Structure formats: C-alpha cells, structure tokens
Amino acid sequence: MSANLLITGATGFTGTLFCQQLAHAQPETTATILVRPKSDRTPLMALNLCLSYEIGDGSEAATWTRLIADHQPNTIIHIASIRHVPALLAALQQHPQTPRLIVVGTTGVYSQYNQYAAGYRQIEAQLADYSGSHCLLRPTMIYGSARDKNLHKLIQFCDRYHSFPVFGSGRSLLQPVHADDLAEAILTAYQRPQVTGAYDLSGGSVVSFRELLALISRLLDKPVRPIPLPLRASAIAAGLLETLLGRRSPIRREQILRLQEDKAYPHDAAHRDLDFAPRSLAAGLQAEIAQLRA
Ligand SMILES: NC(=O)c1ccc[n+]([C@@H]2O[C@H](COP(=O)([O-])OP(=O)(O)OC[C@H]3O[C@@H](n4cnc5c(N)ncnc54)[C@H](OP(=O)(O)O)[C@@H]3O)[C@@H](O)[C@H]2O)c1
Numbered sequence: 212m213s214a215n216l217l218i219t220g221a222t223g224f225t226g227t228l229f230c231q232q233l234a235h236a237q238p239e240t241t242a243t244i245l246v247r248p249k250s251d252r253t254p255l256m257a258l259n260l261c262l263s264y265e266i267g268d269g270s271e272a273a274t275w276t277r278l279i280a281d282h283q284p285n286t287i288i289h290i291a292s293i294r295h296v297p298a299l300l301a302a303l304q305q306h307p308q309t310p311r312l313i314v315v316g317t318t319g320v321y322s323q324y325n326q327y328a329a330g331y332r333q334i335e336a337q338l339a340d341y342s343g344s345h346c347l348l349r350p351t352m353i354y355g356s357a358r359d360k361n362l363h364k365l366i367q368f369c370d371r372y373h374s375f376p377v378f379g380s381g382r383s384l385l386q387p388v389h390a391d392d393l394a395e396a397i398l399t400a401y402q403r404p405q406v407t408g409a410y411d412l413s414g415g416s417v418v419s420f421r422e423l424l425a426l427i428s429r430l431l432d433k434p435v436r437p438i439p440l441p442l443r444a445s446a447i448a449a450g451l452l453e454t455l456l457g458r459r460s461p462i463r464r465e466q467i468l469r470l471q472e473d474k475a476y477p478h479d480a481a482h483r484d485l486d487f488a489p490r491s492l493a494a495g496l497q498a499e500i501a502q503l504r505a
Contacts, residue, residue: 215283216242216401217310219269220290221262222250224358225315225350228394229290234258236398243282245269245291269295275302279310286311288401293317293347296334300341309343313400315393316349318411318476324468335409346400347409348393348481351474355390355495356502362387366500369427369435378467379442381421384475386413392489399485410481416492417475426493430500442471 220226221244233240241261246252248266255262265281267274269291278284279302289299293316303309320331338345354362369375396412418426421437428435450464481487 215285215310216240217245217278217282217284217287218242218290219245219288219295220292220315221255222246222252223290224356224360225353225390225393225397226290227254227358228355228390229288229397230255230258230260232391232394232398233401234260236402243278243284245274245278270298272298272301275299276305279303279306279308283308284310286313286401288313288397290315290397293331293334296338300337303341303343309341311343311404312338312341312345313397314338314345314347315397316347316409318349318351318413318474320349321476322469322472324465324472326465339409344404344407346407348396348400349409349411349476350388350393351411351413351476352385352387353390353393354387355499359390359499362496363499363503365423366427366431366496366503369424370431370433370503373434374436374438375424376440377420377424377437378440378445379471381424381437381439382419383471384417384419384473385423386417386475387492387495388412388414389490389495392487396481396485396487399487403485406484408480410485410487411476411478412481412487413476413478413489414492414495415489418492420470423492426496427500430493430497442467 221230238259239261244262244264245267246264265278275298287310293314320328322328338347352361353359357363393412400406424435424437446464446467449462449467452460453463478487
C-alpha cells in the first residue's frame, strides 16, 4: 500500500468511518490529514493510525501545492468535496508526481435539476483527463448515524410529529447508502490500486418516499402520516420564499423539484470490482433508530 497517503474530509461523517476502518484493516498506517483550522479532530485521536495534520483549504490550489511539495503523496483520498478537484488538478500540473486519486463525488451529477449538476459533470470530465490513476466513487444520499444530515433529521421529525410533508406523488425512488458501506468501498478502492474509473455507490434497497415513511413508521413503531402537498403550488411558494428571503429560505424550489426525480442507481460495477454489497435500508435504519433511542 502507498507509503505517502494524504486524506481529506477525515473529520467528517464518512471520513471518520473510513479512518476507523483503515485503522482496523491496516493498523498503524501513516497518513497526512488535511484539516481546516476549526476541524474537530477528536474522533481521529484514539485511532490506531500514525496521523499528522496539515491545516489548509482544499478549495485552494495553494494548499494542494504545499501539500504535494512537502509530502509527495502516492495516493490522495479526497473525501471532502469533488468541487475541490479543479484546485487539486491545477496544483498537480505544477508537479512531476502523478499520485493515485480516489475522489468521493456524488450521484447528484445525474440530476436534471440540480444547479450544480453541470458543474459536477465538468469536474468529472477534468478528472477523467488526469494522466495518473484515479477512481471516482459516487455515493447517493448518505445515512447511518446522528451525523447524517438527511435521514436522521427525517426520523427525528417523524418520531416527534408523527407525520411528514410529501411534495407531489411521493412515488419517486430513493436508494440511500449507509456511510459504513461507503467507507468500506473507499477502503477497498485504496487497497486495490488496479481499480480505476467511476463507480456509483447506492444502497441495498430502492424505496419510494412514501415507502420510506412507512418503513420509518414500522421501525419507530409509531404512526407516520404522509401529508400530501401539491407539487406546483409548493414549488411556486418555495420560489417566492427564495425571492423574499434569498439564502435564508428554509426550502428551495429546486429541492422540491428534485424530490420528484428517481434517485436509484445500480451498483453492479462496484459490486464486481469493489465487492460492494451494501446493507438493506431496513437494517441500516434499524441500527440508526437504535442509536437515536440510546
Ligand atoms: N451527505 C450526503 O448525503 C452526500 C451525498 C452524496 C455525496 N456526498 C459527498 O460525500 C463526501 C462525504 O460527505 P459527508 O456528508 O460524509 O461529509 P461531511 O460530514 O460534511 O464532512 C466533510 C469533510 O470535508 C472537510 N472539508 C469541507 N470543506 C473543506 C475544505 N474547504 N478544505 C478542507 N476540508 C474540507 C470537512 O472538514 P471540517 O471537519 O472542518 O468540517 C469534513 O471533514 C463529500 O464529498 C460529499 O460531497 C455526500
């Protein structure tokens, strides 16, 4: 395995789980971790890894230039954000090294609404042109603990209010991926240098939004009533709120429209090359709800 390993996003939800799995699979691995000045390193402290920290900003080429010159990484595991990739590639152009890049992207690249989807596509194209070995891992919505920004909030709301608004039909599909399964896929990609290219990493179950609410209801053992809201009127109202409140608006028109898109993606390629076998949503949510109760 690569001697000079550089990891970003290690203090985040997925990054912490990845580091835990790395410590378990390859104890005492040496790695440099890019952190921001206020990153909370506490979850990494007790791990059986030999970590050194560099403070910087992954969105700035100057950070990457310094890191690459000082550490000469053989592998960069970039979990923080695919949006930093242009800065990383710009810095790499100034150096003779071509480290292997493992980048966590997003299936948001497939969205027809997402204002960033076009940007993601451009960044992916830049990454595809990189002359060194690279592997792009695209998770769907990530869930799995109180640190997830998605399903945990949904579960808490359903637990408290026994209902949830459903914009439109609620029949569009979701396939959330558990953060531990994603972390394991990142580890496998690291351990298999021959693996290159892009992989969609979706969860073990495909559900509609209404089915998701029914599943949460069953696991909470509480009723959760879907409150149907008309799509067009909701989108217009959200657009008005955005005009009035700008960034302070609690919901954006595009978010509502995106809820109508199917977000289920096969992960056969990841299963074949990374042995990716994600857990079922019921199993993942059951553990998350047990954590919530504890
Ligand atoms: N969450 C989802 O549902 C979802 C879905 C699809 C794709 N993704 C992608 O999956 C990856 C992991 O997501 P996550 O939810 O686990 O992330 P997260 O919990 O939000 O953590 C992000 C990590 O990146 C670091 N970071 C952010 N901006 C940075 C910068 N400018 N410079 C250096 N470090 C920076 C954060 O540092 P601090 O500790 O300082 O904050 C943190 O360690 C991300 O690339 C995300 O875009 C997420």
